[in-house]
Amino acid sequence: MGFSSMAAYNLLLFTLVLIIYIVTIFGNVMIIMLVYYSKTLHSPMYFFLSQLSISDIMLITDIAPNMLNIILHERTPISFPGCVIQFYIFGSIETFECYLLSVMSYDRYLAICSPLHYVSIMNHGLCIKLILSSWLLGCSMAFITTLGICQLEFCGQNVIDHFYCDFNPLVELSCSDASRVKFEETFLAFPVVVVPFIVIVGSYLCIVLTLVKIPSFSGRLKSFSTCSSHLTVVFLFYGTLIAAYLIPKEGKSQIFSKMMSMLYTIFTPFLNPFIYSLRNKDINDIVKCAYNLNNRLR
Numbered sequence: 001m002g003f004s005s006m007a008a009y010n011l012l013l014f015t016l017v018l019i020i021y022i023v024t025i026f027g028n029v030m031i032i033m034l035v036y037y038s039k040t041l042h043s044p045m046y047f048f049l050s051q052l053s054i055s056d057i058m059l060i061t062d063i064a065p066n067m068l069n070i071i072l073h074e075r076t077p078i079s080f081p082g083c084v085i086q087f088y089i090f091g092s093i094e095t096f097e098c099y100l101l102s103v104m105s106y107d108r109y110l111a112i113c114s115p116l117h118y119v120s121i122m123n124h125g126l127c128i129k130l131i132l133s134s135w136l137l138g139c140s141m142a143f144i145t146t147l148g149i150c151q152l153e154f155c156g157q158n159v160i161d162h163f164y165c166d167f168n169p170l171v172e173l174s175c176s177d178a179s180r181v182k183f184e185e186t187f188l189a190f191p192v193v194v195v196p197f198i199v200i201v202g203s204y205l206c207i208v209l210t211l212v213k214i215p216s217f218s219g220r221l222k223s224f225s226t227c228s229s230h231l232t233v234v235f236l237f238y239g240t241l242i243a244a245y246l247i248p249k250e251g252k253s254q255i256f257s258k259m260m261s262m263l264y265t266i267f268t269p270f271l272n273p274f275i276y277s278l279r280n281k282d283i284n285d286i287v288k289c290a291y292n293l294n295n296r297l298r
Helices: 004-037 044-072 080-113 115-121 124-150 167-173 179-212 217-246 254-278 281-297
Strands: none
Touching: 004 044, 004 254, 004 281, 044 080, 044 124, 044 254, 080 115, 080 124, 080 167, 080 179, 080 217, 124 167, 124 179, 167 179, 179 217, 217 254, 254 281
């Protein structure tokens, strides 16, 4: 594995990734602790947010440490089992996040469109079932793709010009027919990417139709403010996903592919805590209270 096309920027890249990794861990752990310890954040919306933070920590920990090693030591070796494990963990987490974002949009739909039934429907038991189902689907879908990769034969050139074991670089290294594996990947894109996206779009269409009926502008703005952070994360997640995987290879350079993959795997987990903390009044209020209390104790 290596960054042969970006060797001139290794020191800058290493410093940038290390800082992002540390800040991402700190930011997401802070959100998890705030949701766990603050009673005002004990609601389904923040429970799902804490699950997103957990998955972001897992994702960046799966990618960043090995990436830092690759940047420092060009042509870093990785065993085939190690590569398969990294690929499976990455696929499971990303698939889980696709479903989690659709669950979060459904939660906002219930809160805005059916506020009287929200508490009875979105109870703690349902929240746990939705999270477990998302993980089960994520791990199952990733297992199918990983099994297909394991059935390929690899011979000759074994250098992955990438910073983690991803589907396209692995398929390109294979010396056997990969058409069946590619078909499986395309087929799985529907339940993994398209279906959750349809749920998100449908939920927000219903939300918009409900908000239009609110007479006052301030009322509409207040209701929509609870969705703005989630929408930002959805656009960031699906935007980088499309750029990384759905743009044809002929239409993008190798460096562009790597940059999009970095945005997808490194910058998205890094930005999520900032998006939710900067745009969320409840989290901001708790952070300010903790800061003021700390100053008083001094």
